Amino acid sequence: MPGAPSPILSRLRTDLPATSVLPSQPPVPVLTGGFADFALRVASPSPDSADAALVAEWMSRPHLVETWEQPWGPERWAEDWRAKLATTYSVPLILSLRGEDIGYMEIYRPHRDEIGAVYASEPHDLGLHIAVGDPELVGQRIVGPMLGALPPALLDADPECRVVVGEPDHRNGRVHAVLRREGWIDRGERQQRPDRRVRLFLYGEDAATR
Numbered sequence: 001m002p003g004a005p006s007p008i009l010s011r012l013r014t015d016l017p018a019t020s021v022l023p024s025q026p027p028v029p030v031l032t033g034g035f036a037d038f039a040l041r042v043a044s045p046s047p048d049s050a051d052a053a054l055v056a057e058w059m060s061r062p063h064l065v066e067t068w069e070q071p072w073g074p075e076r077w078a079e080d081w082r083a084k085l086a087t088t089y090s091v092p093l094i095l096s097l098r099g100e101d102i103g104y105m106e107i108y109r110p111h112r113d114e115i116g117a118v119y120a121s122e123p124h125d126l127g128l129h130i131a132v133g134d135p136e137l138v139g140q141r142i143v144g145p146m147l148g149a150l151p152p153a154l155l156d157a158d159p160e161c162r163v164v165v166g167e168p169d170h171r172n173g174r175v176h177a178v179l180r181r182e183g184w185i186d187r188g189e190r191q192q193r194p195d196r197r198v199r200l201f202l203y204g205e206d207a208a209t210r
Contacts, residue, residue: 008083009090011114020123025091026107027126029153035146040105043092045078045085051094052078055104058133067172068131089113095130097142103132107154110165118190119165119200120210126154127165148182151203163210166201167192176201 031038043051052074058064060071072080084090090108094101106129111121128150132143151164168175170189176199180186185207187200202210 008080009087012087012089013112013114013116016112020111022088022109022123025085025088026109027154027157028091028093028107029150029157031149031153033149035149037098038146039096040093041096042085043081043094043104045081047078052081054101054133055094058104058131061133061135063135064131064133067169095132102134102137102142103130105130115165115167115190115192115198115200118192119187119202121165122162124158124160125163125165126158126161127167128154144178144182147178147184151184155204162204162206164203166203167198168201170197170199172199 028040028042031040043055045052055077056072056074059068059077065071081092084092084106088109089112090106093105093107095103095105108127108129109123110116110125110127111123113127115121115127116125130143130146130150137143147166154164155161166179166184167190168179176186179201184201184203187202187207187210190198190200192198202208
């Protein structure tokens, strides 16, 4: 049930050999060119930071309740971030535009995630989740171009990465269309877990063969 308590890092796979666990966190790309007004910083779980309260407020908005199903309170978000930052699996980020915080993002290693079990994942693959707090910004061609700019930036940030992963819900046709337009390869529907079916999109030199 959305909002119900769930285990910390419930998507993290524990059945992988130690050789699949990379020693450093996923890279945080630097956005340049036409995206130089955007910036990413690591979300802070500190009680002195307003990040968790901000993301909790965003995630309670109808458009994100529907797509993320994580209308958690600030304490739950801070707990999640502390767990992520204690691993090399995923890094939580705040996205800003010209100095104003506008969204939440996670960059993660799909090979260590439950999604890595439904395609031919490799340790250096990178994946991303993105949520924009203001639904009006979604319609201003911010998310689409961002989904086109981030994969090349991630590939540059980790030269050993050959695939970037997107895994929107199988019913989210609007996002599917955006990803196709921005150069992602549609690899079809996958059953991520019994209660979640996704449409897998890949970007990179191995996208058509994984």
